[in-house]
Amino acid sequence: MEKLNIAGFEIYPGWLNPEDQAALVSDVRAVVRAAPLFHPVTPRGQQMSVRMTSAGRLGWVTDRKGYRYEPRHPSGIPWPSIPESILTVWNALSGSDRLPDSCLVNFYGEGARMGMHQDKDEGDFSRPVLSISLGDEALFRMGNETRGGKTESVWLRSGDVVVMGGKARLKHHGIDRVRFGSSTLLPKGGRINLTLRVVS
Template identity: 60%
Template sequence: MTPLEIKGFRIYPAALNRAAQDRIIADVRDVLRQAPLFRPRTRRGPMSVRMSAAGEYGWISDTKGYRYEPNHPDGQPWPAIPGSIRALWDDLADSPRTPECCLINWYDEGARMGLHQDADEQDYDCPVLSVSLGAEALFRMGGTERRDPTVSHWLQSGDVVLLTGPSRRAFHGVDRLRPGPSPLFPEGGRLNLTLRVVT
């Protein structure tokens, strides 16, 4: 599988066929039955995405700040990362370590994710692997400084992005979704999964 390189971000178009996407979505729904989606808050107010996680850790944001925690906000441990998702890491991440967290982000049509760095992990030598499912998303990629120029690329359902090397600490975000239904989600919306090593 030949990736597309944009500003150091490694994009694998159509890495997942429809059957693989359906299988992952079924596994994510099993996770969400145990660890329901919640809406994180920041000091500025609630985020537009809803989140959950699987693995040893999940990412939490509230008025105290950003951090990884071993439990869902309801107090229960996060479910294990499904094998269908772990297999992507094994195939594409080229990392000696195994992922400790799979963040699950649900974007309604109006949701977005501002430019940010994935900077709460302790081992920047390990990549972050991101999976797009559902609505197309306009993915913005910058450099390691917030003021660096950015470029945008429409991610399709089944695309996988690997943040590795310089892009591991680069700013990135999702500006908007293409509205309307998709084959995966007739009601619209996008599911994004990110695998990462935390410790």
């Protein structure tokens, strides 16, 4: 299978075939039924354009109290387990001997984006972050450990997987825009991003 290495980000184009993608979407829908999507708010009080939920021992949340991991959904219910179909991708590509503690589910509707950020709320940066793209294409921008400087961009398509480890682990990255309606995987359009992390 083809692998691209851009600024230390390992990108596996089309790693998931259409049948596997559909199976993952079905499993994600079960996660969302158990722990509904919600609109997160940044510590400054700004509502993010994505909706999110989580699966696993811990879920990533943000509100006026800050960015952090919590053992429960904002409603108070525990997060559902990470589906085996998602763990299969982690086991195949992460190179980690630890299973992830958290699977963040981000849903990008029309006009949603994600500003440049670092994944740095975890306690062990030696473990990679693995990201799975499902649905509409998204322009993924990769930067540096410090803000600013030269960046590179690539279009992520449904079924692509990105592994951020080693020198890319703490690099800034984000989604500049989504080509809404570019995929037929989700009947009403949109993009699902699954981000798997070892928290501690």
